[in-house]
Amino acid sequence: MSKRVLITAGGSGIGRAVAEAFEATGARIWVVDVDGTALIACPAAWRKSRLDVTDEAAVSHVFEQLEAEWGGLDTLCANAGVAGPTALIEDIELEAWRRCLSVNLEGIFLFAKYAVPLMKAQRSGSIILTSSTAGIFGYPNRAPYAASKWAVNGLMKTLAMELGPFGIRANSICPGAVEGPRMERVLAHEAAIKGTTRDAIYEGYARGTSMRSFITAKDIGAMAVFLASDAARFVSGQIIAVDGHTENPDPKV
Template sequence: MQNVLITAGASGIGRAMADAFAEAGARVWVVDSDAEALGTCPQEWRRDRLDVTDEASVADLFARLRAEWGGLDVLCANAGVAGPTALIEDQPPDGFRRCVAVNLEGAFLFTRAAAPLMKAAKRGAIIFTSSTAGMFGYPNRAPYSAAKWAVNGLMKTAAMELGPFGIRANSICPGSVEGPRMEGVLAREAAAKGTTRDAIYAGYASGTSMRSFVEAKDIAQMAVFLASDAARFVSGQIIAVDGHTENPDPKV
């Protein structure tokens, strides 16, 4: 049985990952900043309300995890925020910093804490939720794009450092994912461009070969694969689950 820890695991992509790992027979521990969403998770899951950028809280979590589970097989560093939607010159610095803190610093703190546990066991898988924004530049999304590029750099370094200990690291890069977070992006971008939500949606979809958004379960299934023995030599990879993004500049 795998021990799996998922950040932002109570809703969206993280919840889909938690459901998929639980269905595969894993023991699941989810952390999230949303107490209401945590309350909807199954009682058999371990659950914690946590700010992923709070170093002391992360250290306390891992102390308890070590005491209760003894070790960790899989870390899904999934927590992220969309950040402000605006031209670079209009980006609020505080919004930029918060976006980078949650997306990048949170992933760093959890990887930093997980590494010693996995090294001791000489096995493990770390799965970062990045984005196609971490593969291309995106207009009006400077904070998010910058943070997700950096997540991929963190992943590459983790794969190199931890590989000799039997630990693999990979990034999943979702494209546009159906759900509340993307709806917020669509609404903000429509307002910034003076158009409609549907026009922005169509622009994003038309930039993929499959002309469609993906669903959270598509990301979750990739995570389960990357954590499995079937992917035992897959490491240091940036894997897009996006229907093949052809053009990252949404057409309106």
């Protein structure tokens, strides 16, 4: 029987790549996203829901629909997140701080909260959280983002301990610098803060990895498929970086 996979922020970027990777295995795909235009552009065969991941009523409704249509859930990929402000701590507004933590942490909490009962009932499941290498290192100029991603990894560790007796696994994927629009915005902001060029910041990030390269969203999709597979049946509670081995999160330019 094909796996039933729910992906948050699945309309574009990493989430879409994860959905495509699972689709290639024959899985049934349900994507949620706040961006309705991105959802329209997704394949017709995918089940789609537009919502804000911090809206508990909307999240609850999706799970009611999912249970009615699918009868359960095999894999939750809690991927939704925002970059938050790129600024020095003294220049960050409280509302921007709260919004970043709300989406990046509370969104995961809500989807886990409603996915777990379905998985417990079937005594199986895989929960995959999209964290970041910012959840492993401190990142200058990214205080709310780094704080949220450390919290994501802590939540994952707790989920793994709580849910293991029910045959449910939990893991975090920590992408490094991922090619795409979001990283381009970060590069531009850091260049402005440091008074240098986008290319200099890009090269600094690349030099901070042993493989001297950014990654792609497809690399994250491949790891998610592995973590949800039987090949990873005893992989749980792990923080797995897909980043080309980041050594220096503060690019020197």
